[in-house]
Amino acid sequence: MIGKQMNANTKIDKDDRVQFSITELAEEFGVTSRTIRFYEDKGLVNPERDGTTRIYSRKDRGRLKIILRGRRLGFSLQDIKKMLDMYSPKGEPTGQLTFTLQKCEEQLEKLIAQRTDINEAIAELEDGIAQLREHLASSDSAADGCKKTIA
Amino acid sequence: MIGKQMNANTKIDKDDRVQFSITELAEEFGVTSRTIRFYEDKGLVNPERDGTTRIYSRKDRGRLKIILRGRRLGFSLQDIKKMLDMYSPKGEPTGQLTFTLQKCEEQLEKLIAQRTDINEAIAELEDGIAQLREHLASSDSAADGCKKTIA
DNA sequence: GTTGACGTTTACGTAAACGTCAACTATATT
């Protein structure tokens, strides 16, 4: 088990590739190429060019992966950019790490707060739904002129 | 215990009022008056006018309350408008009720899904934070600048 | 030699829910 994969049809594993087109990455990550170009606009990736065509390295691909994960975790593109930016300078990655750590902790708190809000909203909604069901049941049995004034 | 309240300084309880100014309501609900006017733009409230001055009835106040609660529960203004719109037509409130009920159930599902996402993100973040801490710890012990436990 | 697929850049559009600012009016107080 030295190589990652090597089946009969000489299918090249993506992890063995060195270059990627924008559409390849877009498909792989389930975003549109427009999105990837947008990230470039925002300075999150800087692929090489063959003329005008973008050529993405494995590193670029890695950055994209990080970006997308960041988005999933609810970070803003700006924050992600900072995390990414502070990463490349050689030497002490401590600055970047503490920054990222801090952002993570902030985000964690935000998410926990959000969860609390959502839980409250869910409880309220479940309550409301139950009441609505009651009203519906009674107004079904009652006749026309029965408006309960909920407002 | 007939009236709601009646203390010495004859302070009029808000629930006894019949009219409200925009700023009163804005303060009461913790929004700006611009926000309330915005809701009017969107057709969510339609206060009477004394000339050009808006005069809000208790009903309007009730609608505002509903709007704000709707927002807290994550409904769009559009949805809230529909719920509100379908209320006023006299007769069978069944249509409105079922609509609202449906929207509530939809929203409930959305919120539950969101909570799931958030929970996953939280788990991932907690994981990441732990790892970051490890990295920091090891790079701290290696280098000179030994600032152990981060703020 | 044309078709089609894919690429490029530039720039404006969208959605939500307001905020901000300017200019104006109306009423009340000094």
Next chain:
DNA sequence: AATATAGTTGACGTTTACGTAAACGTCAAC
């Protein structure tokens, strides 16, 4: 009368994360 206070309208600004259209280049295939 002049100022203060509260209200009005309209238009444009803000934020985030893209979408969409225009107008064009390039390259291989048929």
